[in-house]
Amino acid sequence: MRKDLNRYMNHLKDGVDKALINYLYRLDIPERLKNSMIYSVEAGGKRFRPILLLSAYDVYAKDFEKALSAACAVEFMHTYSLIHDDLPAMDDDDYRRGKPTNHRQFDEATAILAGDGLLTYCFEIILEDPLLSAEEKVKIARLLSECGGPKGMVAGQMLDMEAEKKQVNLAELEKIHALKTGELLRFSVLAGALLGGATKQQLTQLEQFAYYLGLLFQVQDDILDITGDEEKLGKPVGSDAENEKSTYPKLLGLDGAIKKKEEYLSKAKEALANADADASYLMELTTFVSSREN
Template sequence: MMDQKLHNFIENQQKLIDEELIAGIKELKIPTNLSESMKYSLEAGGKRIRPMLIQSVLNDFGKSHADALKVGAAVEMIHTYSLIHDDLPSMDDDDFRRGKPTNHKVYGEAVAILAGDALLTYSFGVLARMDNIEAELKLELISLLSETAGAEGMVGGQIMDLEGESKQLSLQELEQIHLHKTGELLRFSIEAGAILAEISQEERLILREYAVHIGLAFQIQDDILDITGTMEQLGKTAGKDVISEKSTYPSLLTLTGAQEKLQQHHDKALEALGRLSLQDDMLRRFADYIVNRAN
């Protein structure tokens, strides 16, 4: 489902980000239980899409940055903490994530909550201590991460999601949830790439459009896979949305309607990229992958 060039790029990036993530935790002098719990979720086989998007922006603008991996590690820590907290019994109450028992099933709820808190707190320290970037840009990244990961971004989206569970949502409400719950952190990654690449404000705004559309496309494909995928493919319980009667793109638009919507967002993402002078096509390949992925 993934073309070879993107596959190689991702595989290469995944290895580097995995090393960066674990190196960061290893140097901490902390209780064993806490570091084990943090590592467990960091090593649970995430796709590392967010760090990969940062590198893709740099790559497509013909740039590289010595601190890109650190920024990637920071956003991946935020993503990981959010999964740990989302899986808790009082939230989505999930026993499995990526085919493995969720953090609280292994370490208990208290340690899972604290491991999440620790990852969240650490991510800002990682950004503050980077070596190869000027102070003003570091502060811009920290401010952007706080905004996109916090109450106005991801955390706010999770609240909207919880509140929306028990009622029939409109398409607009569903979009608002996803724009916040998953979209904002993808926007961070894309904009972080733009900050590191030091491209123009105009180019950055176009990339933001791209981020919105791949974010929504990603979520629509998630909803579609929940219907068409198997537990083996997904690494988590399939069909959960249907059973819980949760509002999803297929439930609001039918499966065909959701697939059309997915294609529209894909096309708009490519249209945005078309307005940029890029030296490579990793962001385009990534948009294609989102539409075609099976897990």
């Protein structure tokens, strides 16, 4: 089934890539700002969050076009967060996805504004989507602001910075990553399911699924920072240790981190199985997350 999953993911990715570029190229804005925004979006990436959103939608409905603006919005928000994460004031990274980071390619001020532009553009494309009802627009925009804002991803980024150069326990580490990494994955799962027409009971199970999927995604990231291939990752390995980040391997050891990963995988699949729907692709995406190489 893996070949089928790859074909499915590539199909969704192609549709998302085209939509992302269409949204960006139609902007009538200063050329340098536009080029900077396009640079980071076109740098590539797995497009995992929009693929996850469209896969959650696919469980309950089949017309992907309705969910495309939300899928692009979460990718714009994710890209903005990466641009800002890479800045000297935060992680101070020189490379992202095998290319110079935005502030290295342009400059810090332009990179900050490009991130700001992508962040705010998220909401415009949702609120202008003619395929969404007024109620759907409000629900999706509110969910995105909640997951990506000061109670969600931004809170996780703050806690992650505060955890540098000190030891945190497992509960604290899980809280950091449930927010920093997990919240945009939670948005993707819930927004896709909401637009597809999932019931309240199904959404409750999917929220539990998204929580463990976020932790699973992060623990694999931490493991890859030790065991990964720099060419496949598109960035140097060992940066977490160099920056004295709080990670699963640092806390539990590499073997302990792998064991914890298997626990998260099992819990995510259990919650998904309880969502009472044909979620075969989501189930396979979960396995993919635990075994990905970049």
